[in-house]
Amino acid sequence: MLACGSLRVGTTTTGTWQWTDTHTGKRISAVSYCGEWSGSTGTLTLSYALPSGEPGKRKDVICRLALSSIPLHYGGRRWYLHCCPYTRRRAQVVYKWEGIDLFCHREAIRPRPTYASQRDSGADRINRQRWAIREKIGDTFSTLFDEPVKPKRMRERTFQKHAARDLALAASDTSVLRLLARLEGLKRAR
Numbered sequence: 001m002l003a004c005g006s007l008r009v010g011t012t013t014t015g016t017w018q019w020t021d022t023h024t025g026k027r028i029s030a031v032s033y034c035g036e037w038s039g040s041t042g043t044l045t046l047s048y049a050l051p052s053g054e055p056g057k058r059k060d061v062i063c064r065l066a067l068s069s070i071p072l073h074y075g076g077r078r079w080y081l082h083c084c085p086y087t088r089r090r091a092q093v094v095y096k097w098e099g100i101d102l103f104c105h106r107e108a109i110r111p112r113p114t115y116a117s118q119r120d121s122g123a124d125r126i127n128r129q130r131w132a133i134r135e136k137i138g139d140t141f142s143t144l145f146d147e148p149v150k151p152k153r154m155r156e157r158t159f160q161k162h163a164a165r166d167l168a169l170a171a172s173d174t175s176v177l178r179l180l181a182r183l184e185g186l187k188r189a190r
Contacts, residue, residue, distance in 0.1 A: 009077075012036045035067075040077065042067035050101060063102045065094065083108050126173045133166045144170075 018030045032047040044065045049058040066084050069077035080090040083105035094103040097113050106112070120128070130144055137159065138151045148166055150159045 009037050009042075037067070040069045040071075044081065046103060061101050065103065123173055126169050130166055130169050133162050133169075137162050 013035045014033065016030055016032045019028045020026060021028055030048065034045045034047075036043050036045075044067055046063040046065070047060070048063075049060055051057075052059040064084060066082040066088075067079060068082065068090060069079045071077055080092060081094050083089045083091060083094060085102040086104050086108035089105050089107065091105045093106075095106055095113075096103045097109060100109065117125075117128075127144060134140075134142065134148055137148060137154060139149045141149045148159075148163050150156070150163075
């Protein structure tokens, strides 16, 4: 907040932070803020709209976060947000989780929220890595069942390095082998 220049110590600062889709340029979400400081404490008020239970309707939410700071040994101050809605614990980052209206500290939510990548199975992780290899080399033609296609102007040595990594990942993916074995078992049963 302070590092990007949006909020200034000793003043009342207002504005809006916006997030847009990098591919379409469409606005995904926006948060209006009002920051007030007096010395080493302050308040940050966030205003935003969330979808309500009814289709097409939104509810307005106001989240007030207390700010505090501690002096640093070589001058200046380190600012912290406080998880006012839940734990009052100080944090440098607060999160807005789906299903929870207010911004809060990560440790305030029980059971602890997880990122989508933490819920992936081993096969999903392997497939995501294989797709990342294809994206890195610019291969838009092949599938995960095919070998990667070497793009023009890529050095053979670089391509072979990526292709070898893809082959190693494919060999470590036992989920396809289990699926094929299960399908073979179904064929025999008929």
